[in-house]
Amino acid sequence: MTGSxxxxxxxxxRAAVAGAEAPAVPRGYRxxxxxxxxxxxxLLADRLRDYRAEVVPVPDDDAAIAQxxxxxxxxxxxxxxxxxxxxxxxxxxxxxxxxxxxxxVDDGTLTWQDLDGVxxxxxxxxxxxxxxxxxxxxxxxxxxRRAVSLVxxxxxxxxxxxxxxxxxxxxxxxxQPTRPQTWIAGPSATSDIELDRVEGxxxxxxxxxxxxx
Amino acid sequence: xxxxxxxxxxxxxxxxxFSPVQGKRPFPEAASAALSDxxxxxxxxxxxxxxxxxxxxxxxxxxxxxxxxxxGAAIKAETMARLPELLEQLEANVTxxxxxxxxxxxxxxxxxxxxxxxxxxxxxxxVKVKSMATQEIGLNEHLAAxxxxxxxxxxxxxxxxxxxxxxxxxxxxxxHFSRTEIREIFARRMxxxxxxxxxxxRRLAMAARAFLRERFLRAKVGxxxxxxxxxxxxxxxxxxSEGNGRMCLTLPETLISVVGIEKVLPRWQDLxxxxxxxxxxxxxxxMNPYTTLWTGTRAAHEGGDGPRAFHLVLLxxxxxxxxxxxxxxxxxxxxxCSACLNVCPVYERxxxxxxGSVYPGPIGAILSPQLTGITGDSVNDxxxxxxxxxxxxxxxxxxxxxxxxxxxDLRARHVEAAQQASRVPSAEAVAMAAAAYVMKDEKRFxxxxxxxxxxxxLLRDGQLRGPLSSVMTGWSRARDVPAPPRETFRQWWSHRExxxxxxxxxxxx
Numbered sequence: 001m002t003g004s005x006x007x008x009x010x011x012x013x014r015a016a017v018a019g020a021e022a023p024a025v026p027r028g029y030r031x032x033x034x035x036x037x038x039x040x041x042x043l044l045a046d047r048l049r050d051y052r053a054e055v056v057p058v059p060d061d062d063a064a065i066a067q068x069x070x071x072x073x074x075x076x077x078x079x080x081x082x083x084x085x086x087x088x089x090x091x092x093x094x095x096x097x098x099x100x101x102x103x104x105v106d107d108g109t110l111t112w113q114d115l116d117g118v119x120x121x122x123x124x125x126x127x128x129x130x131x132x133x134x135x136x137x138x139x140x141x142x143x144x145r146r147a148v149s150l151v152x153x154x155x156x157x158x159x160x161x162x163x164x165x166x167x168x169x170x171x172x173x174x175x176q177p178t179r180p181q182t183w184i185a186g187p188s189a190t191s192d193i194e195l196d197r198v199e200g201x202x203x204x205x206x207x208x209x210x211x212x213x
Numbered sequence: 214x215x216x217x218x219x220x221x222x223x224x225x226x227x228x229x230x231f232s233p234v235q236g237k238r239p240f241p242e243a244a245s246a247a248l249s250d251x252x253x254x255x256x257x258x259x260x261x262x263x264x265x266x267x268x269x270x271x272x273x274x275x276x277x278x279x280x281x282x283x284x285g286a287a288i289k290a291e292t293m294a295r296l297p298e299l300l301e302q303l304e305a306n307v308t309x310x311x312x313x314x315x316x317x318x319x320x321x322x323x324x325x326x327x328x329x330x331x332x333x334x335x336x337x338x339x340v341k342v343k344s345m346a347t348q349e350i351g352l353n354e355h356l357a358a359x360x361x362x363x364x365x366x367x368x369x370x371x372x373x374x375x376x377x378x379x380x381x382x383x384x385x386x387x388x389h390f391s392r393t394e395i396r397e398i399f400a401r402r403m404x405x406x407x408x409x410x411x412x413x414x415r416r417l418a419m420a421a422r423a424f425l426r427e428r429f430l431r432a433k434v435g436x437x438x439x440x441x442x443x444x445x446x447x448x449x450x451x452x453x454s455e456g457n458g459r460m461c462l463t464l465p466e467t468l469i470s471v472v473g474i475e476k477v478l479p480r481w482q483d484l485x486x487x488x489x490x491x492x493x494x495x496x497x498x499x500m501n502p503y504t505t506l507w508t509g510t511r512a513a514h515e516g517g518d519g520p521r522a523f524h525l526v527l528l529x530x531x532x533x534x535x536x537x538x539x540x541x542x543x544x545x546x547x548x549x550c551s552a553c554l555n556v557c558p559v560y561e562r563x564x565x566x567x568x569g570s571v572y573p574g575p576i577g578a579i580l581s582p583q584l585t586g587i588t589g590d591s592v593n594d595x596x597x598x599x600x601x602x603x604x605x606x607x608x609x610x611x612x613x614x615x616x617x618x619x620x621x622d623l624r625a626r627h628v629e630a631a632q633q634a635s636r637v638p639s640a641e642a643v644a645m646a647a648a649a650y651v652m653k654d655e656k657r658f659x660x661x662x663x664x665x666x667x668x669x670x671l672l673r674d675g676q677l678r679g680p681l682s683s684v685m686t687g688w689s690r691a692r693d694v695p696a697p698p699r700e701t702f703r704q705w706w707s708h709r710e711x712x713x714x715x716x717x718x719x720x721x722x
Contacts, residue, residue: 010297
């Protein structure tokens, strides 16, 4: 039945558009912005805050990132944190990880219930888009599986200066299409009740972006 | 089989029974009930006003908005022209990435495919991401009849589902409810809800989070639609805000996506246009909180991410008929942003339910009747008239669909279809034929318009008096009838020319 449905639909489509000409696509929109690295970081921070993400500036080196992460975890009173392997090795091997906060490394076997029992997640990012205030995760060794950055209630995301682009157009040309991607602009939100924006529904209710640059 | 479009009206719906794209009552009848509901009008007026301002503000930020719109319109036109090859390319790439592609000619076929896929997993409960395509085919109702519970997880869809109501807006389906009403719905219908729940939106959203959390974690089957499907890579995209989409697309082992054949985009690069156009047009945000992009199954992804089984159901359900119409075709360019609803003076006053279809507002007024077929006597024939043709919808459409022109074209098609459907000409057809006869000849036109002033005594305060009032009552119920002037323009012009001519003879240079 499906085979014949396929043939029938395709032949109806062919008949319907027979003779239709495909127009050339005018791509006169902006492809990049003129801005220095620090201007891009500033714009990104502004746009992220506008949608209620917390932004923490850090120097762009592993030791500084590890220290700020440790401070964040302890200051917020978190008891456990999950992270992809690369992140755990680079940024969570220090004192905070060893003492007050339990570090769970995702080896791919954690169940959704396991993740639900963890207070927070730390990830890196594939890139970030300044103008729209977006962080993109693409499932690499720093971003981890999609479920890991989704189920815990607090997401700490480390973005490095060189990962920040100006426009969505630049992001699309840098990203690998077939990698599983999540574009994140602030914590989860809804406008379903009288168009009033409420932050924090099913995804992490708190998003903290560590801007390293 | 006959695939060629012959321009003949064709009914694609059974005479009776429920259809998600066609209501039971014609628009004017349904609208008059909505117009007399002051709570509804207040809810709608507030919500559409808020979102109009937000959209205008974020669209105004972009110096290249018009260039993005032009690109979006051209990509969609290209997509339609190349649809056969793009669909085959999409199928090949989804299959190569471990997915299975199914084709459904109509709602019944799509529902049967999805039901069989759910049955094969042995599950009786599925979680759903908000999707217009699955609403259009009435999937939830069908699954319920087959003993499968489909749980809507978008907050507004959940509200509507718990209220046993229908969505009234493409983007914010519970726009017709106030927070107080939503609080009542939750208090009465949501299992395990806190009895002290208040009507504060944050508290209501948290109640939905608590209710759905455990259900997300245990769900084995997720059902979604898709905003875009990239032919070049086999990548699907869902754009959302709450994270319920991420939950449904990430956690269940089996993912089934029902997608209209027009949702395909040729290239990966095209996302750079649509991921700018859609969020700003729909929620009035620079970017929506969450966008998920996935290609096939876990096996195709490094690091074992993604569903174990992925099924893509490509849906026709009347789309190929719309596609065959050169004027109406561009209704398929719609990316379901709902900007046209929010600016429409008719939608703002009548609400989504008046349109009787899951596609309300201006886009619904051109899409619904084309999907069901203009027959001359169907309920959806009334939708192209649900517009003042003010053009606000065209101005905000991110892919520049010329909705007013399509409305006018559909009105003409309805008149033709009505004439074919009925041997006895309607009063309107007789009047139009008479008008055509008069207007074709200058002398006849002058004679008739010159005598119109004789009708002046029949009018008072915009209302017809005397014998005509009973004949014209349908037309004049909602309109003031202008009184004909004492003198026609032509009469005034000829006096003026005579007078001016005399003046220039006297005082000219």
